[in-house]
Amino acid sequence: MDNQRPKLNAQELQQLQWLLGGVLSLFAIWSVFYLDVEALGAVLAATAGVGAALLRPGLPARVPGWLHKAAFPLIVAGFVFELWAEGQVLPAMIRLDLWLILYRGISYRGRREDLQLIVLGMFLVVVAGVLTVSVAFAAQIVVFAACALLLLFLITLNGPAPGVGAAVVAPNVRPAWVGRMGHLQLLRRVIACADLRLVVMGGALFAGVVVLSGLLFMAIPRFQFENSLFLDGLFSGKARSGFSENVRFGEVTEITQDTGVALRVDVSDAAQVPAALYLRMLALDEYDPAGGFRLSKDLRRAAFASERTVSRLHGPRGVRLAGRSDAVWTFYLEPGVSRYLPLPGVFSQIQFREVQAVQLSPSLLALALRREPATMTAYRMESPQLSATLPDPTYAAGGAAARRGPWQTLMQGPAAAGDQARLASLVREIGGGATLSPEAFAERAGAWLQQRHAYSLSPRVPAGDGDVLVRWMESRAAGHCELFAGSFVLLARAAGHPARLVVGFHGGSWNGYSNNLTIHNRDAHAWAEIWDGEGAWLRVDPTPGAAAPMGAVEPTGAAALHEGGDRGWSARVESLRMFWYRRIVNFDQRSQLETLHQVKETVQIIGQTFREMFGQGARSLRRWLGQPWTQARALDGALLMCAAVVLSWLAWRYRTRWRWHKGGRDHRADPVRREAGRWLRKLARVAPDWAVDDPAGREVREALLRLRFGARATWPEPGRVFAQAAALVRQRRSRSRAT
C-alpha cells in the first residue's frame, strides 16, 4: 500500500544527496586513471579527501575557514602556473578539475555547489571517454549518468523547500543533518522507503535508454572525436617512453621498463603468428656520432610518397606478394606511441576505420600519419607477408647510382678518420681479412657482437675518445638493443654493405582470454637490415636473446603462443578492452551495417522460430483433428483435455500457495486465509442470512472468521471447516431450488 510506505525526511534526503555527490565525485576522479596524464598526486589527494568526507561527513567542519577562503585562488594560481610552465592545456585543466572536485568534496554543499560538482565530474568523464574510447568509458558514463540523474532528482526534491535547500550556511559550518548521519541506518531507511516497483521501473527505463543509446551508437556513422573536439591539439608533448624516431647513444643509459600497452593485434588465424614477431615502424639511415641514428631529410623526402587522405590504402607497388593469403590483422594502436604505424611486413591493403592523412614509403616499408593521434588508432591489414626479407625494387633499380644522393647515408659511418680506422680494424677481426657476402658477414658480425657483449638495460660505455659506438664495440661492456643494432650497422657499412637501423616492436604476449597479441611499450626494439646486393633488405637482429641473428624463415608460433599465453588477471581486464574494440570501435560503415543486419536477423530468426513453433503445433493439432475419429483417439483426446483442465485448475488453485511458500511472509498469499475469505464471500452471496437463524451456519461462520482473521495458533482444522462450508452452500442451494 503506497500510503503506508515510510518516507525519507528532509535531513535523510540531504544525507543521501551528500553520499551521492561523493560517489559521483569518486567515479569522476578515477576516470583520470584511464588518461595518460601526470595527475597521480591530485587523484590520490582527491580520492582521499572526498572518500574521507564521504565516510565522515563531520570532517568538512574541521577544515579551517582560511583554507576555504584561500582554496580557490590557490587552485587557479596553480593552474596558471602549470600552463605557463608546461604549456599543456588539457593536463592542466584536468588537474584543475581534480583540485576543484576535491575542494567541493570537502565542503558542505548546497544546491548550486552540487550542480557544479556534476559539471566538474562530467568534464572528467567525457574527456576520459573521448580520449580513451574504451569499454571503461561506456561503463563509467552509465554509472555516472545514473548517479548524476539521482543527484539531480534529489537536488530538485531538496531545493525548493525553504530552509532545507539553504541549509548550508558556509562550506565549513556543519548543517543539521550531519550530526544524525549513520550510513548503515540511512541504508536501512532507504531500503525501507524504496518502492520496489518504482525502483524496478526506473531501472528498466534507464536500461532501456542505455540499450537504445547503444543501438543508436552502433547505427550512426562514426566520426573522429579528437578532430571534432580539437582535443589532440591540447596535448603538445608525448608522455610515453618506448618507441623513438631517433636513436641516440650516450655513455650512460638507463632504460625504464614501461609496462603500458602500446598495441593490440587481432589476427584472423593464430597459426600465422610467428613466435618472434617483428613490427617495423621506421628505418633510420643517417648516422651522426653526436645525434645517433635518424631518418635523413633527403631520404624522407625521396622515400615517402606524397600524403594521401584515404580510408583504404594499397600495399607497396612493385613488391610481389608471396602467394595469396586470406589473413587479416587488425591493429589497435594506443595514443601517444607514434605517428608511424607498426607493420609486420608488406601487405596487399590497409583499411582505416576513418579517413586518414597518410604517407607510405615502400622503400622503408613505413606508414606515417600526419600527426601523432591523441586517441586509439585502428587499422586492418589484409594479407600481411611476414618475412625477414624486404624487397626494395627502388634501391635495387638504382644500383650503384642509388647509393648516391639521398641513399648515400646508408653507407655513412663515423666522420673522424681515427674512428673509421678503428672500425676497419674491427671489421678485419670479424672477417679475418676475407671479403664476405652480406649474409656471411651478418652471421659473423652478429655472433661476434653477441660473443663480446652481454645484454643490459643499463649499459656503461667506457670513457675515452672517439665515437661512442666504436668505443663500446672495442670494450666488452654490456649493451641494449640499440647499441647492438647500431654497432652492427656501422660494421656492415665499414665492410662495404649498405645497412640501416630499424625501430619498432618485437615480441609481445598472447592474451589467452581474447586470443590476441598484446605488445607493450617495453617491447620496443631496434634491429638492423643489410642489403643483400640483389634486391632485398635482410633483417639482422644482433641483440642477444633474439632467435637467430638472421631469421630467413619465420617459425609459426601459434602453439607456443597458446602455451605461454597470458592468463592473469590483467589479461582478463585487457580482454574486456579487446572485446570493446572488436565490437564497437573497429566498425567501419560496412561492418556497422553488418552488425545492424545481424541484430535484425537475430530478431527475425527468433520471431520466425516462435512462429514456426506455434505454426507447427497448430498444424499438428489440425492434422490430428482432421484424422478419422476412432475410439482410441477419442479416448486420447478426452484424456488430454482432462489433463489440461486438471493442470490448469491445479495451477490456478495452488498459485497462491506457491506464492505463500515462496514469499513466506506475505499474509495476503496465505492460502488458508484466502480460502476462508473465499468461503465467507460465497456464503454471504448464496445465503445472506446464513449466520443469523441457523446455529450450524453461525458455527461455520465463526470458524471461517477465525481462519480468516484469527491467530494461526487458534485455528480449527481448515479442511474440516471448508468441508462444512461447502456442505452448507450445497444445502442452501438445494433449499433455494426447492422453494
Next chain:
Amino acid sequence: MTDSAQAPVMADTRQTLARLGTNMRQYIKGKDEVIEQVLVGLIAGGHVLIEDLPGVGKTTLAYALARSMDCAFARIQFTSDLLPSDVTGVAIYDETVKEFVFKKGPVFANIVLADEINRATPKTQSALLEVMDRARVTIDGEAHAVGQPFMVFATQNPVDYEGTFPLPESQMDRFLLRLHMGYPSERDELEILRQARLGYDAIAPNPVVTRSEVAQWQALAAKVFVEESVLDFLLKIVTATRTETAFRAGVSVRGGLALRSAAQARALLQGRDFVIPEDVTSLAPAVLAHRLVPAHAPGDALEARRVVEAALRQIVSRLPNPA
C-alpha cells in the same frame, strides 16, 4: 493466546459483559448501540465524550455504567468559574501535622462524569489532559495516581454555545470515542414515559462487575489478535482521511491506535479473540469523527459532525473490505 486456554475466559467475559449491558438497559431504553460503544470505551481503557442535546440521557448513561460496577464514581459539573484545583485536588496546610497535605479532587475516582465540559475555561479543561492521558495527577511535583480503572465520561451540548469554550483539538484527540445519544424511538420513549420519573440517586442497580474484572478485560483486549489485512484496512482508512479534501487535516497516529484498540475491545465484547473488519468499520465514525475538522466548517457543530461522518462513511464504503 490459544483457543483451548482462552475459551473459558472468553466465555466468562462475554457473560459478565452481557450482564453489565442488561443492567444498563434497565435505565437506558433503546440505545443498545450506544451502550455497546460505552462498553467498548471501558474495555479499551479510553474516555468517552457524549455530545448531544440536553435531556437525552447522557448523565443517566454515565450513572448507569458507574453504578453497575463496583467502582468509585464522581461527578464534576463544569462551569466557567471552576478552577483546575477543583478538579484535580489541592495541597492544603494541615495544622495538626504541620505540613501540606494533598486533598484529592473528584478525579480520584474510577468513573468521572465531567458534565458539560465545554462550560469550563480552557485552563480547567487542560487540567484533565494529564489525568486522561496518564491516569495520574501531578501536584507540586508529586504524582498521584487516580483510580484504576479510570474513565472520563464527558458530556457537552453541541448547540448551545453561549458562554462555552470549545474543546481544543488536542483535548478532543484524547477521547477514544464521541457518542451521540439521539432521541429514542417512539416505542422506547413511550416506555420511558410510562415509568415514574426517578432522580439520579434512584439509579442504583446491583453492581455486577468488579474493578479487577475491568482491569482483566482491558489486559485481555490488548491481546486480541489483529490480522495483517485488517491492520492494512485500518491504515487505509486513516491515511485516506489525510488525503481527503473534505478534511482540513487527517487523523493523527493516536487516532489510528485508538481505532485499533476500540476494534479489539469490540471483538472482546462480542466474545472473539480476533478482530474482523466489521469491528473497524462500525467504530470508525465514533473513533475518528471528533478528530477531524471539515475543510469548509459549517457554523453549526451538528452540521459539521454530519459532514465529517458522511465523508468518513464514504471513505469506508469505497475501500475494499479485506474479507
